[in-house]
Amino acid sequence: MTAESKPETKPEMKSDILDEIDSKLKGVITDSKVQRERRLVITIDGKDIVKVCQTLFDMGFDHLSNISGVEYEDRFESVYHIWSYSNKNLVTVKAVLPKKEPEKQPEIDSVTSIWRSANWHERETYDLMGIRYKGHPNLTRILNPDDFEGHPLRKSFKLVENPWYDEK
């Protein structure tokens, strides 16, 4: 590994936004950091997601760029990337969902009532990662067919060798 790490620059300009978020969501945020300029990452508990998102939305974070589901050994994360057209910051909200029974679908509240763009993102995350969004208007599979079994992006989903030729 020859890649040298960049010199650490203190991303100072946007910390006031972080302070504002911190003050508004006291006790909800379990971890927060400024990744680099204009990139804030906050970690929250899954059950607070609607509250956090509504607060952010009211602060001017009006563009839900992406939702991605991530599976770790001990937890699931539903990650929201939210951009603000007015103050030009990207907040990454990581909602942590504990993984108690590995095969069970974790549940989190849907944010479709705040951003309509969440609709398809949540469907996709449900389809591929198996995170169930409560209150979603139409939580069905989107990329895979209706009768597909399992959730492909789970680490437990094994890829089957399917030779394209007939081995017989």
Add this chain to the structure above:
Amino acid sequence: MEAVIKKIKTRNPNEMIINIGPQHPSTHGVARLVTRLDGERAVKIEPVIGYLHRGIEKLAENRNYVQFLPITDRLDYVSSITNNMVYVQAVEEILGIDVPERAEYIRIIMLELQRLASHLLFVGTFGADVGAWTVLMYGFRERERILDLLEMVTGQRLLYTYIWFGGVRYDLPEGFVEQCRKTVDALPSYFDDYEEYFYNNEVFLGRCRGIGILKKKDAINMGVTGPNLRACGVEYDIRKIDPYSIYDRFDFKVCTQKEGDTLARFNVRMAEMRESVKIIQQALDNLPEGDYKANTPKFLKPPQGEVYSRVESPRGELAVHLISDGVNRNPYRLKIRSPAFCNLSAFPAFAEGDIIPDVIVNFASIDIVLGEIDR
């Protein structure tokens, strides 16, 4: 019965359900619009996607960082260099690689050439969807010249795999700068031709004006990005607002329109092509000498980290959410935020209630590529 049909069905005998796609001349691939029609009017539209789903995000977890790069080409196959860029940029950010100056300029040139090629394809296919097949040929003619340039550099015409970790894959060949300048300088006169054709054509204007109006507020809320958002009057271009690479050094306008209708979406793209030409000209003027690639190892093993990297693709905000666990040589998780996916999700909101010809024109105007939607 399929779930989507069950959802959309009514008991009204005057209405029928029609599948526009997956095989249809105007769906630009394998999109399917399940549409409930009352006569010619589309009362309800439900896009069904996934016919081109190749599980690229899963593939990423099973390949190392270098192996996955060619697969990114297959996302948005109309502008594959942009996909290379967003992925490479994410990996570079985790690794902390610095890109040589010359490579940055080459990247800009290639990205903008790619944007031109993509928009020219849009202009052509949009013409075809309106019924003007001649424009298709004209759009392809100019696109061909740009593909020639790209072929000169990369040896490929569609899937380039050109942008590499820490730079670009090959240096610019001899004579490229002159050739590129010649082609690019000639382009605005062709754009004049298009504008003359389109804007003097009452039939065309009648087809596009006031059709499929998307309001600014709705567009933002539904996650529409790119030219479609700028057509609603939001001055949002990641190249300008949140600059990546060296876009902050270039002088170009963010093209916007107020109306938010089909014609505005078309206009934005026409205007953007001129801006791209400007960027390329500036980049060619200032192209420095030096390395085209940083000295990066053959096998990459990024440290633990998580990054969300975004670029402005011809279709909008293309982003990659990359997580590296620092142990494997494969990405731990790679999520691709595809602009066309979000733009399509907003499509029913402004197309419902229109008659079929308008639905088709609306659909053409949001400029989707199925490779990117279905991943």
Add this chain to the structure above:
Amino acid sequence: MDIIEIIMGILKNPLVKSAIGAIGIITFLSLNVLFLTWLERKLIARVQIRYGPNRAGKFGLLQPIADGAKLITKEDIIPKKADKPVFILAPAVGFLFAVLPAVSIPLAGGLIVSDLNIGVLYIVAVASLSTIAIIMAGWGSNNKYTLLGGMRAVGQSLSYEIPLVLSIIGIIIFVGSLSMTEIVDAQKNIWFVFLQPIGFLVFFVAAIAEMGRIPFDLPESESELVAGFHTEYSGMRFALLLFAEYIHMVVAVALMVALFFGGWYLPVISTFISSMSGIVPVILEAGIFIVKMYIIIVILMWIRATLPRIKITQMIGIGWKVLIPIALLNILITSFVLVVLK
């Protein structure tokens, strides 16, 4: 009896005469259509900076024959759920009603199969029946796209038949006869396109709509309805539908030439021709007629290569809100002028 007399006797028989006429018309139209398919592809290709067909024969002139051979040898597919009799009959009906109007269009002085005294009325009436074939094809295929195509064809026919007829009335008032020969003869000195410019414009637009060509090709608009009413057709039936469409165009253009462009008359040359005798003037006159036809056809192809398609609501709007009032106005002005002059 002399053998020549016998032959002449047989030829005088009305049944034989019409049989020869029918064969003549179908041959004439078919040859024209074969050439037109080539011409259209070539012309549009040139507009679109392509080469067009250039492999089969010189300049690709044998391309229509190659296409025909391909279509004939293709498998004839009838969809399982199709309404079989309707589905099978539709192309034949389309072909029939496309050819029928040609019966009373004069190609040259005396070169007409049947000079009906209600010629114009007959042509317009029969030509409008070809819509039935499109509806039959649309319904019989049992496909939603074809059905929509058929529906559009009805709307189109309803809204453009009326201005088409109204635009001709001006001429009929002038001539005072419905016979095609008399109408053409009335244009010996001045063509009706100069006397009836408004009527001509209405007729031109309505005729393009009747032919179903771009910008009015809504029943088969390929980017919206896949292929419209002939989505489910293949092989020979498809060829027949396509053939009918081209014949429709040839007939409509022939009608346009006869009504507005003086048929076989040309200002100076016609006086020379009329001084000749035998079969030569007929051939020359037919030649003039065909040249005029082809000029208009090229213009139609040019329009097709440049204009986008309009949409169904706009189209019906143009028919009812623009063309019909203009056509009515034209009749009013024509009648008024004639009354004043007399």
